[in-house]
Amino acid sequence: MKRFFLYVTLTVGAFVFLYPFVWMLAASLKPEMEIGGFNPFSSHFMLENYRFVLRKIPILRGLGNSLLVSITVTISVVVFGSLVGYALSRLHFRGRDTIFNLALATMMIPAQLTLIPLYTMMVKFGWVNSYFALIVPAMMSSYAVLLFRQFFLSIPQSLIEAARLDGCSDWRILFTIVYPLSKPAIMTVAILTFMGVWNDVLWPLMVIRNPELMTMPLMVTLFTVGGQAESQLGVQLAAAMLLALPVIGAYIFIQRYLIESIASSGMKN
Amino acid sequence: MMQPGEANKFSMRSKAEVKGQVPGQGKSRASPAPRTKDVASDSVGYLMVLPYILHLAVFLGYPLAFAFVLVFHRWNIYSPMKWVGLGNIKLLLTDPLIWRALVNTLYFLLIHIPLQLVIALGLAQLLNQKIRGRAFFRASYFMPVVVSGVVVTILWQQLYATETGLINLLLQRFGLSGIGWLTDRRYAMPAIAIMATWKNVGLYVVLFLVGLQAIPAELYEAAELDGASAWQKFRLITVPMINPTIMLVLVLSTIGGFSLFIEPYVMTGGGPVNSTLSGILYLYKQAFFFGKMGYATTIGFFWAMIIFIIVLLQRRYLETETV
Numbered sequence: 001m002k003r004f005f006l007y008v009t010l011t012v013g014a015f016v017f018l019y020p021f022v023w024m025l026a027a028s029l030k031p032e033m034e035i036g037g038f039n040p041f042s043s044h045f046m047l048e049n050y051r052f053v054l055r056k057i058p059i060l061r062g063l064g065n066s067l068l069v070s071i072t073v074t075i076s077v078v079v080f081g082s083l084v085g086y087a088l089s090r091l092h093f094r095g096r097d098t099i100f101n102l103a104l105a106t107m108m109i110p111a112q113l114t115l116i117p118l119y120t121m122m123v124k125f126g127w128v129n130s131y132f133a134l135i136v137p138a139m140m141s142s143y144a145v146l147l148f149r150q151f152f153l154s155i156p157q158s159l160i161e162a163a164r165l166d167g168c169s170d171w172r173i174l175f176t177i178v179y180p181l182s183k184p185a186i187m188t189v190a191i192l193t194f195m196g197v198w199n200d201v202l203w204p205l206m207v208i209r210n211p212e213l214m215t216m217p218l219m220v221t222l223f224t225v226g227g228q229a230e231s232q233l234g235v236q237l238a239a240a241m242l243l244a245l246p247v248i249g250a251y252i253f254i255q256r257y258l259i260e261s262i263a264s265s266g267m268k269n
Numbered sequence: 270m271m272q273p274g275e276a277n278k279f280s281m282r283s284k285a286e287v288k289g290q291v292p293g294q295g296k297s298r299a300s301p302a303p304r305t306k307d308v309a310s311d312s313v314g315y316l317m318v319l320p321y322i323l324h325l326a327v328f329l330g331y332p333l334a335f336a337f338v339l340v341f342h343r344w345n346i347y348s349p350m351k352w353v354g355l356g357n358i359k360l361l362l363t364d365p366l367i368w369r370a371l372v373n374t375l376y377f378l379l380i381h382i383p384l385q386l387v388i389a390l391g392l393a394q395l396l397n398q399k400i401r402g403r404a405f406f407r408a409s410y411f412m413p414v415v416v417s418g419v420v421v422t423i424l425w426q427q428l429y430a431t432e433t434g435l436i437n438l439l440l441q442r443f444g445l446s447g448i449g450w451l452t453d454r455r456y457a458m459p460a461i462a463i464m465a466t467w468k469n470v471g472l473y474v475v476l477f478l479v480g481l482q483a484i485p486a487e488l489y490e491a492a493e494l495d496g497a498s499a500w501q502k503f504r505l506i507t508v509p510m511i512n513p514t515i516m517l518v519l520v521l522s523t524i525g526g527f528s529l530f531i532e533p534y535v536m537t538g539g540g541p542v543n544s545t546l547s548g549i550l551y552l553y554k555q556a557f558f559f560g561k562m563g564y565a566t567t568i569g570f571f572w573a574m575i576i577f578i579i580v581l582l583q584r585r586y587l588e589t590e591t592v
Contacts, residue, residue, distance in 0.1 A: 084321045170313045255408045
């Protein structure tokens, strides 16, 4: 009886978290008049809402922009983060601990503080309405540095010493020994970075006005807020659905990995 | 805090250049003595950290320093900066809207944090047993975490709609009257807090689950032998053991609350009657509607300071001594 109650609670929970998405999908596929109400099914299955969105905004272009920006930033954060992480965990040089403490200190600075000065910098650089503003300021992350450093410290020093005795340079050690052993850390940093950049709206909203360069979440946000959706619920939901689909699709395939990455990174803090 | 960091960065860089020259004379492989190897590592190390240090100096150090300048100026980017002394700070202290935003944020946290802790810990406790389909349940609770905040906001805007929204229809089915979730100033912020809980709670379920699984079973067995009740076990074993996770959830939720932007921006525009105005939304409006970069930076400063103090206080008073 107790177990029955347990399963009922868990199932109700799953329903609460999943059903709104089902409802959103169903509502985006039916006429405006039928959206209110519990019944997700409708007699008139239609794609008109999606056609409307595709006519009004270059959302596929937005998808392309989002992919370009997120992938570039993710690769950069992983590459540079791991280089610094390696230097801070495995090499000896003067000032190493200062750099480590600096990385720790930057984590304490709330982003709100530098938001406006950074924006004025973008204006001075002439980077407003360019991919540079979306990509360059995000290319390095102290969080990635610290996470890689922490992970690399767990690799046995004897492995690295042995490679050194064989005459391996630090670059070769990094590529042939450290990276292959660090897949979990690389995946964690990549997933967290990608999600962070992909979902960000505030920064793109500040630096991009040209629809051709907008990321997908920004495009959908302005579509909803800016009146292009003409207050039609179904159309707004269709736009949101298009934004959600790639993420939900990817999530279904990598959910176990993704959740474990995030769980492990959270605890190291 | 900024100045010494900045000084370090530059001295670091000059050291990097100096060090880079000395062993770079090309005999790092010639002599096998370990001492030389250390020096060789040295130069590579500087090379590896150099891009990071440069990036940090340009995209964090400089804006940080420039923030201190902007606080004392009036500036719309396009015309020359005008020195206003403490003008921005005086304005901030007497600006009713920034205090409104602060009260709104605290109200948000007052609802969001307890809700988050109770639901996340509850679901994590349920999942921390031998059950079938645990991966499925965990994945479904986690789903809103990965989906963009914009999607969640648009979706909940519909769910909260006064006439046609699913939530009011549900309330009416139970014989209650519908609520103007996003149109009534009393309910708009709670509505956003409930939505934020729905969006984030899956993350905290996962974090709590990790914490709960790390508690040794012997502790509970010993307590059972001593005749402890379920509540006593929870209060005297579970809570102290997962204190680090509780702290993490508190800190992350607090920072999240102070970062609220897209939710009010899309759902309410800060209304009704500024009841959902958040600090970041106000900062954004000052910068981009009124072109007040100096004042917006001052708001950013104030906001960063408050986050810092609150997180510090949470650490100080709620973190237990266990490591």
